Every structure is written in structure tokens, then in C-alpha cells.
Amino acid sequence: xxxxxxxxxxxxxxxxxxxxxxxxALAAATDVIGYIPYVARVTPxxxxxxxxxxxxxxxxxxxxxLMLAAGGARVVIVSSGDPGVFAMAAAVFEAVDHxxxxxxxxxxxxxxxxxxxxxxxxxxxxxxxHDFCAINLSDxxxxxxxxxxxxxxxxxxxxxxxxxxxxxxxxPDGLDRAFAxxxxxxxxxxxxxxxxxxxxxQEALHIVPLPDARGDMAxxxxxxIVGSSQTRIIERPGTPLLYTPRSAS
Amino acid sequence: xxxxxxxxxxxxxxxxxxxxxxxxALAAATDVIGYIPYVARVTPxxxxxxxxxxxxxxxxxxxxxLMLAAGGARVVIVSSGDPGVFAMAAAVFEAVDHxxxxxxxxxxxxxxxxxxxxxxxxxxxxxxxHDFCAINLSDxxxxxxxxxxxxxxxxxxxxxxxxxxxxxxxxPDGLDRAFAxxxxxxxxxxxxxxxxxxxxxQEALHIVPLPDARGDMAxxxxxxIVGSSQTRIIERPGTPLLYTPRSAS
Numbered sequence: 001x002x003x004x005x006x007x008x009x010x011x012x013x014x015x016x017x018x019x020x021x022x023x024x025a026l027a028a029a030t031d032v033i034g035y036i037p038y039v040a041r042v043t044p045x046x047x048x049x050x051x052x053x054x055x056x057x058x059x060x061x062x063x064x065x066l067m068l069a070a071g072g073a074r075v076v077i078v079s080s081g082d083p084g085v086f087a088m089a090a091a092v093f094e095a096v097d098h099x100x101x102x103x104x105x106x107x108x109x110x111x112x113x114x115x116x117x118x119x120x121x122x123x124x125x126x127x128x129x130h131d132f133c134a135i136n137l138s139d140x141x142x143x144x145x146x147x148x149x150x151x152x153x154x155x156x157x158x159x160x161x162x163x164x165x166x167x168x169x170x171x172p173d174g175l176d177r178a179f180a181x182x183x184x185x186x187x188x189x190x191x192x193x194x195x196x197x198x199x200x201x202q203e204a205l206h207i208v209p210l211p212d213a214r215g216d217m218a219x220x221x222x223x224x225i226v227g228s229s230q231t232r233i234i235e236r237p238g239t240p241l242l243y244t245p246r247s248a249s
Numbered sequence: 250x251x252x253x254x255x256x257x258x259x260x261x262x263x264x265x266x267x268x269x270x271x272x273x274a275l276a277a278a279t280d281v282i283g284y285i286p287y288v289a290r291v292t293p294x295x296x297x298x299x300x301x302x303x304x305x306x307x308x309x310x311x312x313x314x315l316m317l318a319a320g321g322a323r324v325v326i327v328s329s330g331d332p333g334v335f336a337m338a339a340a341v342f343e344a345v346d347h348x349x350x351x352x353x354x355x356x357x358x359x360x361x362x363x364x365x366x367x368x369x370x371x372x373x374x375x376x377x378x379h380d381f382c383a384i385n386l387s388d389x390x391x392x393x394x395x396x397x398x399x400x401x402x403x404x405x406x407x408x409x410x411x412x413x414x415x416x417x418x419x420x421p422d423g424l425d426r427a428f429a430x431x432x433x434x435x436x437x438x439x440x441x442x443x444x445x446x447x448x449x450x451q452e453a454l455h456i457v458p459l460p461d462a463r464g465d466m467a468x469x470x471x472x473x474i475v476g477s478s479q480t481r482i483i484e485r486p487g488t489p490l491l492y493t494p495r496s497a498s
Contacts, residue, residue: 011268014270015269016268016269016270016273017268017269017270017361018268018269019260019265019266019267019268019363020264020265020266020267020269021263021265021266024265058495082367082371083371083375084367084370084371084375084376084377084378085367085377085378086378086379086495087378089371089374089375089378089492090375090378090379090492090493090494090495091495092375093374093375093378093483093490093492094492094494094495096483096490097481097483097492104483104484104485104486105485105486108490109371110370110371110372110374110375111371112266112363112367112368112370112371113363114268114361114362114363115367118331118333118334118361118364119361121333121359121361122331122332122333122338122358122359122360122361123359125338125342125359126332126333126338126339126341126342126359128333128334128383129333129334129335129336129338129339129342130335130339130385131382131383131384131385131399132382132383133380133381133382133383133403133406133408134377134380134381134382135380136379136380141495141496141497142496142497142498143498146497146498149406150380150406150407150408153402153403153405153406154382154402154406156402157382157398157399157402157403157406158399159382159399232346234342234345234346234353235353236353236354237353237354241342241345241357243338243339243342243343243346244339245339245343246307246335246339246340246343246390247390247391248390248391248395249391249392249395
């Protein structure tokens with residue numbers, strides 16, 4: 001049996017946002033590996049072994065998957081959202097880069113998914129309709145001064161900014177510090193979107209002007225999108241629409 | 250009949266990358282509107298009217314869709330990739346913002362799709378695995394000095410940079426000018442990915458070091474991803490892998 005490894009994105013939560021490509025890979029798999037809540041989204045069946053693991057063991061998980069695939073298993077690593085955005089794809093390639101030579105010849109594919117910021121953007125309107133950036137606020141893997149520098153330069157570039165992992169347990173004040181940097185540069189009341197658990201039953205969207213944005217408006221399941229200077233709100237009955245025009249001057 | 254408007258992303262080309270949500274919307278539609286090659290991806294059926302239109306008529310197309318939906322039609326506007334990323338969603342909300350008051354009460358949904366940079370990233374490995382930005386290089390809708398400023402600040406922030414619309418007919422030298430800005434700031438040989446028509450029969454990936462990158466390596470169907478200072482290549486038989494590690498210092 002020839003093994004392979006697919007690193008697959010399950011999207012933000014709704015099964016209607018899982019691509020047929022990912023569904024087909026799961027149907028062909030012998031082993032599914034991933035963080036506990038993501039593996040819980042895969043339906044058990046005979047011939048499929050589920051390997052749920054805890055958070056923050058990405059490198060162990062990657063090595064486990066590579067060893068199984070090298071041994072002939074058909075392995076799917078599941079991520080939420082897109083596996084290439086602050087998720088398992090980079091971890092697997094780090095393992096390949098520094099691991100056994102035989103891993104380089106494995107059949108490894110990345111299967112893209114709907115990443116959190118694009119699901120959130122779609123639900124709110126089109127806040128990422130013009131130039132934007134994505135910043136991971138977790139300082140597990142990079143020093144805080146680098147994060148702060150990126151937030152500052154992104155604001156100077158007038159990007160809309162998608163913030164992943166806005167609340168890290170180790171640094172609960174990170175998002176407040178990022179907002180302080182942004183308020184320092186952006187003197188306006190541009191909208192900030194807090195999008196919680198988009199496409200799940202717990203979905204909640206909340207828009208506040210930057211001067212009123214607070215770190216405790218986000219949790220681990222929130223993606224935050226800070227508008228650019230051009231981002232606009234369309235008031236209407238119910239939830240307002242948020243969008244960034246295509247043109248800028 | 251109550252009309253609605255869905256602005257749907259068809260992904261980069263492969264039907265296996267179209268979400269079930271988008272497939273369901275197309276099955277329920279009475280009218281499909283969009284740029285000719287995207288509408289051509291929708292299978293005709295009785296009861297469905299296809300409205301293909303030329304490029305660069307986004308505002309006419311948006312108004313047409315809103316009028317049809319206001320009249321009771323079930324309308325899907327199709328974009329390639331994700332409709333919220335340099336595509337039709339922002340155009341529709343611009344039309345709503347400046348158009349008839351009745352349009353604000355319409356049922357309008359954005360259905361996300363796999364955007365070009367994430368499809369390209371998946372195929373190449375994980376070059377967007379750390380902080381990154383997306384810049385539209387077309388200067389139809391913004392002045393060139395703003396584009397150049399954003400490219401410079403993005404390089405200073407050490408983002409990986411995804412470049413959409415790298416070749417505009419009106420300014421064929423735009424990408425060369427962007428590379429010149431990048432070489433000015435980044436003294437290294439970081440990899441640049443040219444990803445052409447990902448997930449279609451014409452797919453072609455090409456990786457060159459920044460000093461060798463030239464504008465004519467891209468065309469209208471290419472997305473370009475410029476690595477950060479940390480982006481690495483894993484050599485192996487066949488196509489090398491490209492990834493950006495999760496950590497940075």
C-alpha cells in the first residue's frame with residue numbers, strides 16, 4: 001500500500017463550507033489526526049482510526065502523521081479554516097525540513113479550506129475587499145515587539161487587518177496593546193469587527209468603532225477585523241453591512 | 250416570490266474546490282450574473298437565466314443583480330476565488346451604499362470561496378503559514394504611489410506578500426516596479442512563487458529567487474507570492490516545497 005498525507009482544511013464550522021476535495025480525502029483515509037475538536041467533526045467509520053490530540057503539540061502531531069504515511073497509511077491531518085493559515089501545514093513542512101530524508105519523497109498534499117477571516121468577512125459584508133493583511137497575535141512563536149511593529153506598519157500602509165488568535169492565555173493584554181498601537185496611528189473611528197464562531201450555532205458578530213474596541217470583546221474563537229481608513233458601514237434594519245470599497249486615493 | 254442575492258465564490262477552477270453552500274445556491278437560483286468565463290462554469294438548466302458580462306463593468310453588474318433581486322428573482326453573482334477578495338462583494342455593497350434605499354432591505358449573502366492565494370499556497374506548500382498580506386497591483390482603482398508605499402511597508406513588516414492582478418494591460422511594468430521596491434528593501438534571495446491557473450489543466454508553478462524575478466513571468470491568471478525573510482525551500486525529487494515557518498524572531 002502506498003501511503004500519503006493530506007493536510008486538510010475543514011473551514012470555520014459549517015459542513016456546507018467543507019470542499020468536496022476534503023470530503024473525498026476523508027472518505028479515502030485510514031487515519032485522521034488533529035486537535036480534539038477538529039477530529040470530533042469527522043464521522044467515525046470502520047477502517048478509519050481517529051487520533052485526536054491536545055493543543056500545542058503540533059510538531060508531535062506532524063511527526064506522527066509523517067511516520068504513519070511513510071508506513072503506508074492514508075493520513076489526513078485536519079485543521080479548522082485553511083491549513084495554510086496559522087495552522088498545521090507549516091508545522092508539517094517544518095517537520096519534513098528537519099526530519100527524516102525519506103519524508104521528502106512522500107506524497108504530501110495541502111487541501112485548502114475557508115479560512116476564518118474570509119468566513120467572517122463574508123458574514124459581515126466585504127471588509128477585506130481592498131488590500132489587507134493577516135497577523136497572528138499569539139506570542140508563543142514570536143516576540144511581542146515584532147507583533148507590535150507589524151501592527152504599526154500595517155496601519156501605516158492602511159491595510160484592513162485580520163487578527164488571528166487575538167486572545168492568548170499567556171498574554172491576555174495583547175489585543176488591548178494592539179488596539180493602543182492602532183489608536184496611536186489611526187485618529188479615526190474606523191470600524192472593528194469581532195466575529196465569534198462564524199457559521200456555527202454560537203456565531204455572534206459585533207462591530208464597534210476603534211476608540212471603543214477592547215480586548216475582552218474577543219475570545220479564543222474570535223477573529224478580529226480592523227477596517228482600513230476607507231472601510232464603511234451601511235446602516236439598515238438588523239445587522240449593518242461592513243465593506244471596504246475597491247478604490248482608494 | 251421573495252428575491253435574494255448571493256455573491257458566491259467558485260474557487261480557483263477545480264469543481265472539487267466549490268463549497269456545497271455555493272452549489273446549493275446555484276441550484277436554487279433563477280439568475281446567474283458574472284464575468285463571462287465564470288458564468289461559463291455554471292451548467293445551464295431550465296428555469297435558470299445566465300447573464301454573462303464583460304470585464305470592468307462591475308458596477309453595472311451589481312446594479313443589475315440588485316434590481317433583479319428586488320423584483321423577486323433569486324440571483325447569484327459568481328466570482329472566481331472568494332467574492333470578498335478583490336472581487337464582486339465590495340462592488341455590490343458600493344452599489345447598495347450609493348443606490349436605492351430599498352436595496353438595503355434585500356436578503357444579500359456573501360458565500361465564501363477558496364481564494365487564489367490560498368489555492369496557490371496549498372499547492373506550493375505553506376508560504377503563507379506566518380503573517381502575510383494581500384495587495385492588488387491593479388492601478389485602475391488606486392494611484393501607483395499608494396501601491397508602491399504599501400509594497401514598501403509590507404516588506405519592512407516582513408510579511409509574505411500575495412500579489413493579485415500582477416499584470417494590468419494599462420501598466421505592464423507594475424510588477425517589475427514592485428520587484429524593484431522589494432529588492433531595494435530585501436537584500437536577500439527570498440523565493441518568489443509564480444502560480445498560474447492553479448487547479449486547472451493549465452496549472453504551472455514556478456519559483457525563482459527575488460533577484461531573478463521578472464514581471465513577464467506573470468500574466469492575468471497568475472498570483473504571485475513573495476516570501477518573507479523566513480520563507481524556506483525544501484528540495485526534493487520533483488517540485489520543491491515552499492513554506493514559511495510558524496515562528497519568527
